[in-house]
Amino acid sequence: MKENKVSEKNTYIILISALISIIGCVTLKIFLFYGFLISIIIAFGLLIKSGFSLIELLHMIKSGLYECKALFILIALIGAMISIWMASGVIPTMLYYGLKYMQNTNFLFAAFVLISIVSIFMGTALGTISSVGIALLGLANIFGIPNYILLGAIVSGAFIADKSSPLSGLFNLALETVKISYKEALISILKTLLPAFFISGLLYYFIGEQYNLVLSNDNIFNFVSAIDSNFVISPLLLLLPLSIIIMSFLGMKMVEAVALALVAGIIVSISLQNANFNDIILAMFTGFSVTTNSIELNKILVSGGIVSMISILLIIAGAISLSSIFQETGLIIPIIRRITQKIKLREDLILKTGLISGVLTTISDQSVGIILPGKLLSDKYRELGIENTTLTRTIADTGTIIAPLIPWNANSLFIFTITGISTMEYAPYTVLCYLSPMITFIFAYLYSFKSGKRPRRHEI
Template sequence: MCNKNIQERHRYIVLIFTFMAILSSIVFKASLFYAFTISIIFSTCVFVKNGFSITELLVMVKNSLLDCRQLLTLILLIGALIPVWFSSGVIPTIMYYGFKYMQHMNILFTIFILTSAVAVFIGSAFATISTIGIASLGLAKAFGIPDYIILGVIVSGAFLADKMSPISGLVNLTLTTVKTSYKNMLSSMVKILFPAYLIAGSVYFYIGQRYSLGSNSSNINRYTTAIKKSFVISPLFLLIPAVIFIVSFLGVKIVNSLSLGLVASVILSMTVQKTSIWGVVMEITTGYVGNTKYEYLNKVLTGGGITSMVEVLLIMGGAISLNSIFQGTGLIKPIVDKVISTIKSKEELVIKTCAISGMSTIACDQTVGIILPGQLLRHKYEELGVENRILARTISDTGTVIAPLVPWNVNSLLILAVTGISTIKYAPYALLCYILPIVTILVTCICKVKKAG
């Protein structure tokens, strides 16, 4: 990070301008790419005035984009995978057996539990949403459950991956930054996670009662019959997502595991479902469009495609570039240092950790929301006699899980690209993502933070 001195008023001007640009894009329903581009140009002018060269700023942007090339590849891979999962019969098979065996279950509650379990095992929120999440959306929409409600449920469960999965990159980044063990963090995490998870699950169970599948037996028969007539259905097709989950859990990079799933799905689509090579190419490029004899089924079996990811790639490139110059110039650090210097009590320390981690994620991304408070506050925790595992827990309960609630965050943009549903619509139902920070603050205010955590 560069140590050039940026005038304090310029720091606030840049942050306010960026916030207003993003807010304007949301209000006027313009692409966030424009907001990020304008903010980058404005910020660059301010930073140059404060002693940074154009070359320095371009190097910051270039290095960040290179560091994120795997993520950008993942976006294109997901765009290619989803339509092939439709045409190969993988998603129709999941829907078919879901209709048959979830008839008398509370579907919202069941999907919440199932998504949570898969997320912890697979270690990636995005991979969870783009696999089991897509299938769950199709299942729920077929029974009249609003897609934004079910997506909120899916997001709630999926982001347990980033919060607590032992194979999550963000979890391991938190442990490394804070200097604690997974066992210690997990033991401290339970007292916050258990009540928050119980509250979210109870609300989902209550809401889910109005969408009972058991009362839709005629719809169930109609959809299962239509799927059976339109696709070859076999429980063996479920091996493809199962293998993706297993190899990801075993430590294989998500790009490699999804590539394996894509190849297997293409072969399945061409050999079993009799899709032509040109048909598969077009699906991967432009997305899958349901072409069965049943119009109501076609509306559910539609989505994906690389072209649908182009705008997201542009927005993400803008977000990464803006974040890189914010980090590289040290824009936020002095503001955080000023906040830290006034901390006097253990309770205030935890609450301000929530604020710093959350605001860092909102302004930049999850990585900054972990590294910034982790590095800057670790010694303050030691000074006040609070164990580092509480710092790790607090970061994971705030900055890590609120990412999908921020419309311009990379996670939200990915979710939008995969599902076509905006953050503003699903966020009210992503209960766990904001119940966790609330419970963390309440527990801190009610109970004194003990040294042993």
Template sequence: MTEDEISIKNKTSYLIVLFILLSIFSCIIFKLSLSYAFFTSIIFCSYIYKKNGLPVLKTLNIIKETLIECKSLIILIISIGAIISAWLISGIVPAMMYYGLEYMQNLNFLLAAFIITSLVSFFMGTAIGTVSTIGIALLGLGKAFGIPGYITLGVIISGASIGDRISPISSLCNLTIEGMKTNYKNTLKSVLTTLIPEYFICCFIYYLLGKNYNISNKVSNINSLTFALNKSFHISPTLLLVPLSIVVMSFLGINILKSVSIGIILSIFSAIFIQGISLKTTILIIFTGYKAHTDFAVLNKILLSGGIISMFGILLILIGALSLSSLLCKTKTIDPIIKKLTSKITSKGNLIFKTGIISGLLTSISDQTVGIIIPCSFLKKKYEKMKIDNNILSRTISDTGIAIAPLIPWNANALFIVAVTGISVSLYLPYAVLCYVAPIITFSTAFLTSCTKSHKCYIPKLHE
């Protein structure tokens, strides 16, 4: 036991988790910021820890160390708030919309949006980065085609989530690999056995859904919008090099924070030298947000952003969530609950099922990082004991703890998406198909495994 660990009894662990959940649900019911729930829970945990032998200063030190470790994520959130406004005022998003309107009229837009975001996300290695860049442009295109924003956003989130799960430069994917002490090739092979059917199910659903929106009937609206874009901005293919450069840099392994920072600088140059906007105005808009003031009302409703200032609310929630997660993890508060859940596992299918439940619950009450680290550390020996390939554990975590994050209103992913788009989780949730098809397939696999006498799984195979 380290100096930061304390002995937590089972009842105390359940009490802490219950308090956290009640705090979160209370904030949702009364429409309060979730920061109240997280900081109240931190105070409650500190009181419990002090009674169990952990000084308050130690608790504060855990939080301080966590925030220092996560400073890159905090800076990234601020940077993404900046780049959205920068891409709008520089004409990058309008240019992406202009060429998208021209070339996507004959396509099934929702299916195309899903495929595009999944590919971009794989190369960028981040769902958040994908949603806040190419996702914003696609959201604008969807509105131009007459598709409700919440439907398009659900599709975008489905595609973007793939990067977090299988991209070689994804921090979550690499965290899972490190936790399992395996390699990318084996992990990818395992994850793809469920991801491939998930992907084709989503393609089929989005194809059918996309057929309900006949873009050809919107030709006059599309022509009006392209005219508006061309009149309000200087549209040039050169502007597309900025988002392309971010994707290329991400694929080459350049840190996403550095890529986004370079993207902001290039956007500022584009605003000044291509759009003719002054440096002072550009910087001001990056901080305070962008709102188009054109002669076209439809365009003004599409081209909006809150800037860096709009990120402060989500940053406060994120800091609270990260601090609370680190307390639960480093003090091993949840350990008694995990031990209880895994104490009576009798079959391989049951182990897979409970792995998904544990990973999903941990992501629900904290974040994806905790939903990865704790199952890896707790269940790895259990998988070895039952002679199940550890890559199955990686895959189960990918299909549950990582996949469901955008569906949880108080999770950092969902909070970020809402802050950037203004669309609530309850609206886009039914259309973020991949995020709930993934756990359904994993739990179905676990059920099939439990139903076989030999405990061998039909699809996908347990021994790969």
């Protein structure tokens, strides 16, 4: 990270133009990549004027994209994997058993709890949503739950991984940045995670009670028959998604785990479902669809393959390029220091940490929302006698968790690509993503009053 050489005026022009370009594209429904491209061009012009060379700026982008190469590979693999899981019978099997054994239950509440547990073991929110989450969404209409409400619960549970899983790349980035152990961080995070989880669970339970419908035997029979007639169904097929969870828990990288599961899915498709090899390879790239006597099932078992991921890959590349420029030029550092230098109270520092992390995630991505406040505010926390575990918890509860609520964030775009449900539809129901920042701020103020550690400003 270089020392900032950009004037305050140019800094604000770059940041404001980036927000206007990105929000403008979202509002006008223009391909978001153009918003990032315009932002990068404006930033290039002003940064070159401020003393950076074109070669330096291009190198920053190149380095940022290279560091995220695993993410690009993972997204492409997931696009292929969803098609293969449909062709191999994995998702049909999940639908089959889900329909038979989850009827007459509070499906929304059960889905939230299941996804929360799975996400901890998988260590990735997007991986959880694109595997188990997709299968659960397939059951939404059958159980009479609007898919955007169910996706809200799924996203809430899945993003617990990014803020607390020992396998999460983002959470480990936060630990490395702040220099604390997982055990130390977890003890602190549970103080706000547990209340957020239980309150979210209660809300999903009460919402889910409205949709706790008793399905008619005819409807169940027709749907199950359609699955049974077109696929070989076996509980052993559930070992494929389970294998990803196990491999992730054992420390295997997500890209490798998904790649192995993909290969296994191809073998199962050919050997068990009697699929044609050429058709399977084509489905990986261009997508999968099936024709059965059930219109609902035909709507569920559709995927776009790797080709459908191209647009999201371009948008993520644009987001990473812009965030790399913000981070490596030190553009935002003076603003952060100005905001925090006069802070004297614990609760004020926590509040502004959350705001800084949230804003950085909003205009850039989660990694910037972790790294910059983690590096620049640790001394301030030490100065006020606050443990760095609180810094880690605040970042996890704000910048990390709000990513799926931001329409132009890579996480939201990925979710939209694989589900077809926009951020504006599911965001109101991602209860835990709202509660986490609220609880961490409330907790900070309550702690200060309860402990008597709220000093008067003139005494500090």
